[in-house]
Amino acid sequence: MKLLLSMLLALLVYVPTDASAQEAWLVTYGPGEEVWERFGHNALWLIDEEAGLDHTFSFGYFEMDRAGFYFDFARGIMRYFGSASTSAREFEFYRGRDRSISAQKLDLTPAQVRWLHRLLNEAIFPVPQYYDYDYYFANCSTWLRDLLDEVTGGALAETMLQHPATQNFREHTSRLNLQRPWLHAGLMTLLGPEIDRERTAWDEAFLPEALAYWVDRVSPEGQPLVAETRLIHDAQVHSPPESDTIMWWFYLLIGLVGGALVSLPKWFRTNVWTLLPWRMAVAAYGLMGAVILAMWLGTAHYPVAGNLVLFILHPLWLLFLFPVGHALRTLVWWLLLAALAAGTVLLALPDGPQYRADLLLWLLPMTLAMLSTARTAWPAGSASSGT
Numbered sequence: 001m002k003l004l005l006s007m008l009l010a011l012l013v014y015v016p017t018d019a020s021a022q023e024a025w026l027v028t029y030g031p032g033e034e035v036w037e038r039f040g041h042n043a044l045w046l047i048d049e050e051a052g053l054d055h056t057f058s059f060g061y062f063e064m065d066r067a068g069f070y071f072d073f074a075r076g077i078m079r080y081f082g083s084a085s086t087s088a089r090e091f092e093f094y095r096g097r098d099r100s101i102s103a104q105k106l107d108l109t110p111a112q113v114r115w116l117h118r119l120l121n122e123a124i125f126p127v128p129q130y131y132d133y134d135y136y137f138a139n140c141s142t143w144l145r146d147l148l149d150e151v152t153g154g155a156l157a158e159t160m161l162q163h164p165a166t167q168n169f170r171e172h173t174s175r176l177n178l179q180r181p182w183l184h185a186g187l188m189t190l191l192g193p194e195i196d197r198e199r200t201a202w203d204e205a206f207l208p209e210a211l212a213y214w215v216d217r218v219s220p221e222g223q224p225l226v227a228e229t230r231l232i233h234d235a236q237v238h239s240p241p242e243s244d245t246i247m248w249w250f251y252l253l254i255g256l257v258g259g260a261l262v263s264l265p266k267w268f269r270t271n272v273w274t275l276l277p278w279r280m281a282v283a284a285y286g287l288m289g290a291v292i293l294a295m296w297l298g299t300a301h302y303p304v305a306g307n308l309v310l311f312i313l314h315p316l317w318l319l320f321l322f323p324v325g326h327a328l329r330t331l332v333w334w335l336l337l338a339a340l341a342a343g344t345v346l347l348a349l350p351d352g353p354q355y356r357a358d359l360l361l362w363l364l365p366m367t368l369a370m371l372s373t374a375r376t377a378w379p380a381g382s383a384s385s386g387t
Helices: 069-074 087-096 110-124 140-151 155-160 169-175 181-190 208-215 248-262 272-298 315-321 326-348 357-377
Strands: 023-029 041-048 053-061 079-086 101-106 226-233
Touching (some): 023 110, 041 087, 041 110, 053 110, 079 110, 087 226, 101 208, 140 155, 140 208, 155 208, 181 272, 272 357
């Protein structure tokens, strides 16, 4: 998650020969401005003054300049790796990004700390040791969760698997992006029902701040795992809300403004300019539907699978851009209307597989306006008009 920092690591990495760290802290970094910073980050900070060790170890690094990176990413193939840095340099980096830094001292024995140090070295060195990254199940935070669970004899799993998550994947994804409305709208539209499922605290620890929350509640053999907590840097800008809210005003505004724009041919003379918003919307609907379908069926991006938004954002919309016959156009129009009705019901059910009332605030008025304009823009018996 820290592309710029990863470029510095080769100069900063310290690989001890005796793995003699004596103090371990779980460090949690808050969200930042960039897309890949929105969910935060975390690291294990190991200290041994006698051995000259004062380094952070973390996972979730990627190389955008690696050959084939973007093509692999599009297919859902993400090769990430772990690395290490001096704590001073890393903390300076996050302060510069105004991302919060908090640290929890872990009540581990010297033997457990040395064990943790060896596990980190084996997983990271030589850099890069690639692993298959996953947004929710194999990221920077799940790596640390699993390592801490191993050195505590399964204490984390014993506690966290018994408790439900405070919020599911969608709720966390939504609240952490509320301050970026357009990014929020894109993610909420793209992600399917997989992220709406109920989760355990173990699953919720994909999020660094959630791991910090639950680690603070683990007590191996009756003793709290966290012995001390420090706030190293308090962010002044990036402070996402603690709970999810529906941005009804934003989505409704998109729906009403978009609906008004695509309805221009109904109120003014139909020509290339008044039809332009409608054609752009039709193209966008069809392309978004094609992207969702392609990601579902042709890539490893499983969070997109089964997305009920496909009832509304459907590739069939693209047919309206071509001079097809009146009968086919009429059939497609009715199919899209029926799909809109079905999609509205499914997305509006609070106990349904993918409750998305916020999306309906823009999808419903916008889509109804697009369908209504389609009948005006292409009257019966006309293959194409508007020039």
